Amino acid sequence: MIDLDHVTRQFDGKRRVVALDDVSLSIPRGEMVSIIGPSGSGKSTLLNLVGGLDRPTSGQVRVAGQALAGLPDDELTRVRRDSIGFIFQFFNLLPTLSCLENVGLPLHLRGWPRAKVRERATELLELVQLTDRLQHLPEELSGGERQRVAIARALSIYPPILLADEPTGNLDTQTGADILALISDLHARLGSTVVIVTHDMKVAGSCQRTIALRDGRVVEDIRRSRTAPPGKVVGG
Amino acid sequence: MQLLVLISWPYFRKHILRTLLTVAGIVLGVAVFVGMHTANQSVLFAFNRTVDRIAGKTELQVTAGETGFDEEVLERVQSAESVRVAVPMIEAVVDSQIPGEGSLLILGVDMTGDRSLREYDLESGDEAVIDDPLVFLAQPDSIILTSEFAGKNHFTVNSQVPLGTAFGVRRFTVRGIMKSSGLSSAFGGNLAIMDIYAAQKMFGRGRTFDRIDIAVTPGRTIAEAREELRALLGPGFQVDPPSGRGQQFEAMTAAYSMMVSISSLFALFIGMFIIYNAFAIAVTQRRAEIGILRALGATRGQIRRLFLVESAVTGLVGSIGGLAFGLIIARGIAASIGDLINDVYGVAQRADEIATSPMLLGLALVIGIITSIVAAFIPARQAARVDPVQALQKGKYQVLSAGENRVRAALAGIFAVVSVACLMASSSRVVFYIGFALAIAVALLLAPLLSLALSRAIRPLLKWLRPVEGALAADSLIQTPRRTSASVAALMLSLAVVVAFGGMAGASYSSIIDWMNTALNPDLFVIPSQDLTIRTLRFPAEMAQELAALPGVGRVQRVRNARIMFRGTPIMVVATEIASLSETVRRPPIEGDADAMYRLTAAGQGVMVSENLAQLQTLKLGETLEIPAPEGVVRLPIVGILVDYSDQQGTVLIDRTVFERYWRDDSVNAFRVYLAAGADVPEVKRRILERYAGERQVFVLTNTELKAYILRITDQWFALTSVQIAVAVLVAILGIVNTLTVSITDRRREIGVLKAVGALGGQIRRTIWMEALSVATLGLVLGFALGAVNLYYILQIVQHDIAGMRLDYIFPVSVTLALIPTMLASSFIAAIWPAESAVRGSLVEALEYE
Structure with missing residues (x-):
């Protein structure tokens, strides 16, 4: 589903920084993978490249069989909006839009009819247990609720790939566990490929596979036959 | 000063575009001020210089308006004891019949006496013509040209020069060419000398003179001579030094000068608003930085001074740019004013040089700096009041508090009542102008509240048009009423002036057309000159x-x-x-x-x-x-x-x-x-x-041609309105570019998220475009509303202080209809660059931005 072939990403400033150094890896369809490593190890860079938010300096990134290098901006955006859902550490909800509008945002951008957008967004907010918050603005929600809205938004197109950058990093332990349970549950139900960047070993342990990065290189790639229990599943 | 180098300079460098836009506000204001006044001064200077150079040693001039007077007046003047020399003169502006040369000023003089007042310094070999005036007199087709005019057109002694006279085009023989001197450079060198009696005949003057130039008897003062002549001639004559003609010229063109002053003040005011806008935005942008400075021990005074010094420096740089730009545009404006004065007032003059007055330039520099400081005063005070603890609470400061809204609304209410009272309670002009100023103040106070209300009102429409782009564009305006209202208010002010001037022009046209249709109903008009306002033939x-x-x-x-x-x-x-x-x-x-x-x-x-x-x-x-x-x-x-x-x-x-x-x-x-x-x-x-x-020489205009001629002159008069529309468009572009640049910086993360969840480049662009169009729409709505009020005041000013004409209140629907696409197109143009920068910004950086 996701293939990186000798991918390097370097940043040229006053000092050249190699964020990813000749990384090759493959993530099959439906796998739930965590990426761990210390700060500056290249985790987020890897996620950005997979998500088409950034472009490699060299090497090739393929998502769902499509090579991203060389795609024009709008084509890259189309790959993103058709195949990838994002969950951010700081939620990145638009503060002026209600929960319903935030979740419906990617669908509106795809030109869906209003009624269909509303129907799908409501359905997803039900899925993340926020039926009673449809018209609330993000600032009226708790951190956990905001992240659930962000997850619902990421799932709005039922993407084959879900990318999460420290999804529990900005939440307290219990809420973090709940969110992780929700992601695991959705993964199980929807069968999406999930890539989670995290510092948290508990989160990493709940995934089928963990890739460890250090100084821009893959230093460990662990596959588990059984995953650790993710905690209470919201609405489970 | 250290803070300026440490804090301000890096900020200016980092936000080079915004800095340039801020400076552009002052450049615009000062340039229009300098350009218009310099042009006006140049025209006046050119007129005075022509008068002065023609006057020679003349100390007093006797005139009777422009009607002229009978020849026998000369004898009465010459009989006065305090008069040493009195020589008659006729002035006529005629068509030179040379393509590109325009008109020629003909001086009809009495050669026998005139040389005691004026030097006719002829090029070698020609002196004999003047040495023996009888030669000149004996040949009534004689003419003397300036070396400038002769040189340009390759005339030499004995060349034949065609000139438009009362008898059609007549050929005159060049009997002499004046060397470059004071007299020969009058009227831009387009000057010719002719015998006065020949001039009387050629220009259909009968036995009249236009004026008598006088030198006073030694031992008598000019004042004594003036008194004696006034007593001798009676009140039907004016006895003034040559400089008095300049004063008459100024009195005649007073209405135009007033319009020029209003326009240039308006440009300065708009410039001030652009500065205010830019600094208000800068303060909100740099809130965190101010908070850190305050936390590190900067006093409120230091923060306030920092912003005021920044504004003074901006004002200085902008003013210098404005002076340079103003002097460049002055030449074009002077030509246009010269044509207008020629056509409207029938006073021909040529402003070939720009008269730069150090006083005016100094004044413009000071005004530019003061305007900039005044404009930055409120933002500087807001900066000084920044609470270090709240400084990092992103976004909150953009919101208008309910308390602030109440104060604004209450003040606006009080001002509105006082403004209406000023209008109704007193006929004093001072009270009237206070009322006018208060009405503008009401609009400025209400602008943020109305911008907010209107932004909320148009949100459903925008959302209906484009669910994502429309809603986000409206939300951007709603979330940042300070930023929005500054641009909207600048736009509102400039549009209000355009509407008022457009309304005045419309009412004038309507009234003039009505007058033409009733008063000018003959089938044909027979006139001696192509130019209706030239009365010398x-x-x-x-x-x-x-x-x-x-x-x-x-x-x-x-x-x-x-x-x-x-x-x-x-x-x-x-x-x-x-x-x-x-x-x-x-x-x-x-x-x-x-x-x-x-x-x-x-x-x-x-x-x-x-x-x-x-x-x-x-x-x-x-x-x-x-x-x-x-x-x-x-x-x-x-x-x-x-x-x-x-x-x-x-x-x-x-x-x-x-x-x-x-x-x-x-x-x-x-x-x-x-x-x-x-x-x-x-x-x-x-x-x-x-x-x-x-x-x-006969010209025949049909009724339609005459009306078209008058309307053409009226168009020239109201060409100032076009200048104001141009300024309004510039304001729109400057204000909107400024607003959008900041908006995009503020919304960097939001735009990043949009892109991350699938917004295409076109969709991002549309969001920015819609925001720009919304700002323009708010400005248009408020500008039209204030313009409706402004028009009332302008018509009152026209009636009482400028032209004395009572014009009907007619809201200029056509002007407003033309302004809608103009301003929307301008705002769209203003949004192109910001939209592109939003599309091209780094997604990863945007998502990490906080």
């Missing part, structure tokens, strides 16, 4: 009979119009055959009885005055008007007040017999010709032209 009275005898001509009315001095102001006297006029033109008076006013004026028992004269000179119906004339003071009651656009300073309409008696002048400026029933207009026009072909 005139017809003899007998031509009326000749015209009347032509087949197809039914009625001929003789019109003599001339500018005279009345209470120190140049006004227009129009003398015609009122009895005949009353049979062809029945115009309802504003005051007076229509039948009686025509009857009494025709009988020489009264005068009619224009509404603007009555207003500007506070004249009442029935009041006896005293008009000084060469043959005594005309004392006649005002029997009617009517609308008339013959002159901006006002018109007195009298019967021709009165004019002939008091001015001893029966010449004619124009014939109003009515055709006999069934006659064909082009055919009669052809007959008139054929009748005078080769004999006399």
